[in-house]
Amino acid sequence: MFQTTPHSHAGQPQRCQPQRCQPQRCQPQRCQPQRCHFSEKWHLLSWERCHFFKKWHLWTPRHLLSWERCHFFKKWHLWSPGHLWAALALLLLAPLAQAEPPETFTNDLEMEFTLIPAGAFTMGRNPNFEDGRNDELPAHRVQIKKPFYMQITEVTQEQWVSVMGSNPSKFKARSNPVEQVSWDDIQGFLKKLNEKEGCNGCYRLPSEAEWEYAYRAGTKSAWPHGDDQDAIGSFAWCVVEDYDRGHHPVGQLQPNPWGLFDMGGNVWEWVEDCYHESYNGAPTDGSAWNDNCYKSSGGETYRVLRGGSWSNDPNLCRAAFRVSYSPDLRGNAFGFRVVRELSPRTR
Ligand SMILES: [Ca+2]
Numbered sequence: 323m324f325q326t327t328p329h330s331h332a333g334q335p336q337r338c339q340p341q342r343c344q345p346q347r348c349q350p351q352r353c354q355p356q357r358c359h360f361s362e363k364w365h366l367l368s369w370e371r372c373h374f375f376k377k378w379h380l381w382t383p384r385h386l387l388s389w390e391r392c393h394f395f396k397k398w399h400l401w402s403p404g405h406l407w408a409a410l411a412l413l414l415l416a417p418l419a420q421a422e423p424p425e426t427f428t429n430d431l432e433m434e435f436t437l438i439p440a441g442a443f444t445m446g447r448n449p450n451f452e453d454g455r456n457d458e459l460p461a462h463r464v465q466i467k468k469p470f471y472m473q474i475t476e477v478t479q480e481q482w483v484s485v486m487g488s489n490p491s492k493f494k495a496r497s498n499p500v501e502q503v504s505w506d507d508i509q510g511f512l513k514k515l516n517e518k519e520g521c522n523g524c525y526r527l528p529s530e531a532e533w534e535y536a537y538r539a540g541t542k543s544a545w546p547h548g549d550d551q552d553a554i555g556s557f558a559w560c561v562v563e564d565y566d567r568g569h570h571p572v573g574q575l576q577p578n579p580w581g582l583f584d585m586g587g588n589v590w591e592w593v594e595d596c597y598h599e600s601y602n603g604a605p606t607d608g609s610a611w612n613d614n615c616y617k618s619s620g621g622e623t624y625r626v627l628r629g630g631s632w633s634n635d636p637n638l639c640r641a642a643f644r645v646s647y648s649p650d651l652r653g654n655a656f657g658f659r660v661v662r663e664l665s666p667r668t669r
Pocket of ligand 1: 476584585586587588589590591629630
């Protein structure tokens, strides 16, 4: 076994001076690793480092360092013991490290999203403090298990045209919400949007529970701004006073506490769920409820819309209020917004 010779000073062995081991001067056979301590000054491998790798059989003798090989690896920073251990630690710990998703997300169509956190809330109306309809009952706890991205505005006419190629809206304006879209139409939009963004299963309608959770944004009042109906003008286009004009450009009023605009008012928003006359039997995990649907006398099922619109009074813009219509019905106050999954589903 090779014995290191005493150093005259750090990195300067007596038997093989660094200046004699420079690439221009040092022949491999004259300066084998076991004979030569390569100076850190020249950014080369020390003998100890070479020896470490040999000891742990990280190199075969055949591959044991010639001076040129050491120099090559070192020059290109391909390894060093410190780097090797750091890389190994990162490799082992990477699965444990959950990178926090960004708070906001904007896709190629300039659709903006904000991250809605996982959490629990009470869905439905509290009959002790709020008047409303029976289909808002019973209030029940829902656990949203996974965070998701919610579009901060309704889908605009410009975004709809970018995906579908034409504008069905009655009140045409680039930055206003698209309307005259049925629940069925939206399924076509989502299919094309996922294809366009190259992300199968990323984009979908919110479930009814996700929609109400995001609208309430941690509040328990009738509207996210409180229980004062007269204050709604700062938060929602939900007052019948400008019927000929229709809806408004998205994002002009104050957002709710989670940064979502026009959840109440402007246009109604289709959600994923079919309609039920009450919440008895509703899922408690925030998923869409699409079995045991209510059926009309003609056997038809309906889909739910939320939030009220520019043509409604504030009572219909409450967080708990629900309406439902046939999935093929279009209206000039019917629009939607989309959810983007953090982890795309496979459909
Ligand atoms: Ca709305």
